[in-house]
Amino acid sequence: MLIGIIEDHQLVRDSFKKLLELQPDWKVIIEACSVTEAKLAVELEQPDIFIVDISLNGAETGLSFLSYLEGSFPHIKSIVASMHDHEPYVSNALRLGALGYVSKRSASDELIDAVKAVALGKRYISEDVNFSMSSENLALTVLTNRELEALPLFSKGLNAKQVAQILEIMPKTAHVHKANIYSKLNVTTSFELLKIAIDAGVIQLDELT
Known part of the structure; x- marks a missing residue:
């Protein structure tokens, strides 16, 4: 499985990469620290799944990147990994196409499960994420x-x-x-x-x- 990461803290990015690549046949092919950098990278090579932080360096946030993915590369599935584990961030991310939402506080324990679920087209939201969206929405x-x-x-x-x-x-x-x-x-x-x-x-x- 090919994975992209957009995260502006290098230590977190490196930690995610190391964790993900412990899985057989998983490879991180994009490491970006801004939306601009991620857009340039995804134009050249598309991963199966993109792990997206919301708060990023630069004018654009991870939410705008989710919107970009849905409009330009709808086949790429996305997971948000963020410290913003509450509303309105969660429902906004889900509406913009994210299939998964993981709190950074539990990412080391749940990120692998989230990727596996989202790869199958299933939704994954870690238990410590608080959101108020109705089941219908x-x-x-x-x-x-x-x-x-x-x-x-x-x-x-x-x-x-x-x-x-x-x-x-x-x-x-x-x-x-x-x-x-x-x-x-x-x-x-x-x-x-x-x-x-x-x-x-x-x-x-x-x-x-």
């Missing part, structure tokens, strides 16, 4: 921005062709979005999807009348 963080746009439309019972027209995409692409939404949210019917959308506040009941 947490579930929606696994969706891409385009899937989030399509979610309320499919929830209202529109078919793929109708959704494609509204979002100005190909019907085939709309079908793919629908399949991904159903799979990621673990639902099999439009009614189940509607319930999640209402509970998460994506759509309001008066929109259905």
Whole structure:
């Protein structure tokens, strides 16, 4: 597994690298101390997983790098390892595409487990991280921005062709979005999807009348 690290403290960066490379076939291929440096590196070589700190040197934070990854390299999974283990940092990071969130206080014990879980597409949040996101909103963080746009439309019972027209995409692409939404949210019917959308506040009941 190929891993990238963006962390502005060299001792922490070195510690993470040493810990990660104890695992067979794991290699840290990017070590960056700023968002600018990380962007230049990821343009040349893409890791499977990026471990991201939030507070960094320079104008941009780790949150902006998460947004960049989701927009430019959505196949790269990300884990936040930060001292900011409370709201609103946690929910913001999850909304920006992070699948994992580990407190630096427990990173030495939990980082390996987090990487293993996220590599499988599972969410991992260490127990000492405090966040208040509802289970419904947490579930929606696994969706891409385009899937989030399509979610309320499919929830209202529109078919793929109708959704494609509204979002100005190909019907085939709309079908793919629908399949991904159903799979990621673990639902099999439009009614189940509607319930999640209402509970998460994506759509309001008066929109259905």
